[in-house]
Amino acid sequence: MARPRSGIDAEVFAATLKTVHELGYARATVDRIAAEAGIAKTTIYRRWPSKGALLTAALVDAFGPAPLTGASRTEILATAIRWIAAKIGEPGIGAAFAGVFTDAVNDPELRVILSAQLQDPYRIAVEKALGLPEREVLFIIDVVVGTLLHRMGMTGEPMADDDVEALITLVTK
Amino acid sequence: MARPRSGIDAEVFAATLKTVHELGYARATVDRIAAEAGIAKTTIYRRWPSKGALLTAALVDAFGPAPLTGASRTEILATAIRWIAAKIGEPGIGAAFAGVFTDAVNDPELRVILSAQLQDPYRIAVEKALGLPEREVLFIIDVVVGTLLHRMGMTGEPMADDDVEALITLVTK
Amino acid sequence: MARPRSGIDAEVFAATLKTVHELGYARATVDRIAAEAGIAKTTIYRRWPSKGALLTAALVDAFGPAPLTGASRTEILATAIRWIAAKIGEPGIGAAFAGVFTDAVNDPELRVILSAQLQDPYRIAVEKALGLPEREVLFIIDVVVGTLLHRMGMTGEPMADDDVEALITLVTK
Amino acid sequence: MARPRSGIDAEVFAATLKTVHELGYARATVDRIAAEAGIAKTTIYRRWPSKGALLTAALVDAFGPAPLTGASRTEILATAIRWIAAKIGEPGIGAAFAGVFTDAVNDPELRVILSAQLQDPYRIAVEKALGLPEREVLFIIDVVVGTLLHRMGMTGEPMADDDVEALITLVTK
DNA sequence: TCGTAAGCGAGACGGTACGTCTGGTCTTTAC
DNA sequence: GTAAAGACCAGACGTACCGTCTCGCTTACGA
Numbered sequence: 001m002a003r004p005r006s007g008i009d010a011e012v013f014a015a016t017l018k019t020v021h022e023l024g025y026a027r028a029t030v031d032r033i034a035a036e037a038g039i040a041k042t043t044i045y046r047r048w049p050s051k052g053a054l055l056t057a058a059l060v061d062a063f064g065p066a067p068l069t070g071a072s073r074t075e076i077l078a079t080a081i082r083w084i085a086a087k088i089g090e091p092g093i094g095a096a097f098a099g100v101f102t103d104a105v106n107d108p109e110l111r112v113i114l115s116a117q118l119q120d121p122y123r124i125a126v127e128k129a130l131g132l133p134e135r136e137v138l139f140i141i142d143v144v145v146g147t148l149l150h151r152m153g154m155t156g157e158p159m160a161d162d163d164v165e166a167l168i169t170l171v172t173k
Numbered sequence: 174m175a176r177p178r179s180g181i182d183a184e185v186f187a188a189t190l191k192t193v194h195e196l197g198y199a200r201a202t203v204d205r206i207a208a209e210a211g212i213a214k215t216t217i218y219r220r221w222p223s224k225g226a227l228l229t230a231a232l233v234d235a236f237g238p239a240p241l242t243g244a245s246r247t248e249i250l251a252t253a254i255r256w257i258a259a260k261i262g263e264p265g266i267g268a269a270f271a272g273v274f275t276d277a278v279n280d281p282e283l284r285v286i287l288s289a290q291l292q293d294p295y296r297i298a299v300e301k302a303l304g305l306p307e308r309e310v311l312f313i314i315d316v317v318v319g320t321l322l323h324r325m326g327m328t329g330e331p332m333a334d335d336d337v338e339a340l341i342t343l344v345t346k
Numbered sequence: 347m348a349r350p351r352s353g354i355d356a357e358v359f360a361a362t363l364k365t366v367h368e369l370g371y372a373r374a375t376v377d378r379i380a381a382e383a384g385i386a387k388t389t390i391y392r393r394w395p396s397k398g399a400l401l402t403a404a405l406v407d408a409f410g411p412a413p414l415t416g417a418s419r420t421e422i423l424a425t426a427i428r429w430i431a432a433k434i435g436e437p438g439i440g441a442a443f444a445g446v447f448t449d450a451v452n453d454p455e456l457r458v459i460l461s462a463q464l465q466d467p468y469r470i471a472v473e474k475a476l477g478l479p480e481r482e483v484l485f486i487i488d489v490v491v492g493t494l495l496h497r498m499g500m501t502g503e504p505m506a507d508d509d510v511e512a513l514i515t516l517v518t519k
Numbered sequence: 520m521a522r523p524r525s526g527i528d529a530e531v532f533a534a535t536l537k538t539v540h541e542l543g544y545a546r547a548t549v550d551r552i553a554a555e556a557g558i559a560k561t562t563i564y565r566r567w568p569s570k571g572a573l574l575t576a577a578l579v580d581a582f583g584p585a586p587l588t589g590a591s592r593t594e595i596l597a598t599a600i601r602w603i604a605a606k607i608g609e610p611g612i613g614a615a616f617a618g619v620f621t622d623a624v625n626d627p628e629l630r631v632i633l634s635a636q637l638q639d640p641y642r643i644a645v646e647k648a649l650g651l652p653e654r655e656v657l658f659i660i661d662v663v664v665g666t667l668l669h670r671m672g673m674t675g676e677p678m679a680d681d682d683v684e685a686l687i688t689l690v691t692k
Numbered sequence: 693t694c695g696t697a698a699g700c701g702a703g704a705c706g707g708t709a710c711g712t713c714t715g716g717t718c719t720t721t722a723c
Numbered sequence: 724g725t726a727a728a729g730a731c732c733a734g735a736c737g738t739a740c741c742g743t744c745t746c747g748c749t750t751a752c753g754a
Binding site: 024025026027095098099101102103104105106107108111114115119139141142143145146147148149150151152153154156159163166167170171173 | 197198199268271272274275276277278279280281284287288292312314315316318319320321322323324325326327329332336339340343344346
């Protein structure tokens, strides 16, 4: 009966990351993202409940499924870490990730969204792939993602490959 | 000749962390902090150029000098990590730290302040205490602080002692 | 298509004059006016570029069209002068007028607004009604309005009827 | 043996009018006037109770005694009006006068100062010189000063000579 | 084919915080 | 004792952003 939603999501995600990349997270206002996507702000708020939720959705879309392949736990972890490090280095993604994450620190609602939509799927997949308990996987995620985000936050640049390898060594050792 | 600055800094820092602890970072407005400290907002802005700079100064004051003592590198690192983890767990400090870090991600000026006033002193001290090059120390800081903040951000709670010990093992191993 | 502006203007004007009347021009802050009108401060700034512009608009609204009727120039002028004198005596209007005028003295932008929106319409109407050149009408306005405002400013009270009649005699003689 | 007050007053008055002339009344803050005079702001507030009082004193000093000479009432008035019009046209004086006057509208205390120190001396002198009752002289002052200030306020420029002569004709007729 | 429910664009609106500015007071040091 | 220097208080200003709301238009789907 009703008009179905048009397939705008992909364009909005692209506009979101592009805007964050060009202007930074703080200057990437919802108005500007809407303008960049060529849609109305109301359309964004009809689909996502908050700016943080939009960013989270854009990140989920951008990350896609994690490559959890390899002959051993070490190989699987190394591949996954290189993948997440590379993703965070892509234009806009790192800044968006760091921005959402830091917003979530002070926004319990956003924390729930971020945890459920971005972290949990990967956590569960990693648990299955590695056969490790939740607590250990959460710790690994804290170390890997925390380290990458801290580097991103303090320098404004993604972590260099050498340091990513050091991180892999640290975690898989 | 002129009226010297009164010793307000300590009270402002206390009011800052107390307000962040009670209201959270987002609700800790400069007006409220000033009210809590019993001073005028203009006095704050005369001393610190922005809210982020105030928070950074409050954190620098709250952390104080790092305990870099021990018989070996491993001991020194373990002590330091337990210390920073405990500090981040203190009321207000963790939330303030995460908040400032968040803001810094999108505010280059604040990033400079945060880097120069909070990170660099400890980085230099650690370099001397451990006899390690800057790059390695920066990596260790990314891992330790990043992990602790990521846990704080995703759960809202500081890291439990067990996991702190795991982090120490990871880094010193 | 967009949400139409609600008919708030009249309420804001009323709130403006009421606030000026009760608190005086200096204490009539934009926040208080907004609160009195039951709207947000941002709504005021979206519609009027400054506090002075709001006051000007409120005055334009309060004055309304000038009564320029009468059998002769003398009659027309006398009617108009009694009208403007009575208006300036109304609660809030005199203080608001004097306040805006004050601000305009030092604010070229406001002077343009005040001149174009408040003075010019009446000047033009008077020119037509009396068949006098612009320069003479401007002089008459200076004398009439200047005298009334000066009395208001020096005494805090509007000019008494006797003196208004003397002013009429002076100008029409 | 108190340190005698140096001849600072004259320098402050000069700095006041100069600052008002260069920056306009609104931008002529007390801080700037003090800086221009090369003295401390406290010194100003020790001598005059408010910014308005300072401006008033500067105006009293700048005006000096009124020339109330002439063979007839008409001549005396014409001379006085030309004098006050010329004074108001001097750089800084007109803007300062208009500024103080308009501030006084909303500041009863300033109104008392302005009335007692600036208006009353001239009013009394004119009463004696012309042999007119207070009420009539007050009316004449309202008309003359009000007209000149209104012109100054609406245009930012002092009244042209032609219009001053018209004002003289109006009042002496 | 036509009504209707929902999608959508445009933008007004409320709320809240920021950082700035100014008038006026207070305090310390120097002459 | 007076002045310089400037810290300090109080409070208004104007701006930016988020998320909500309202309207009118448009698009599909179902009767």
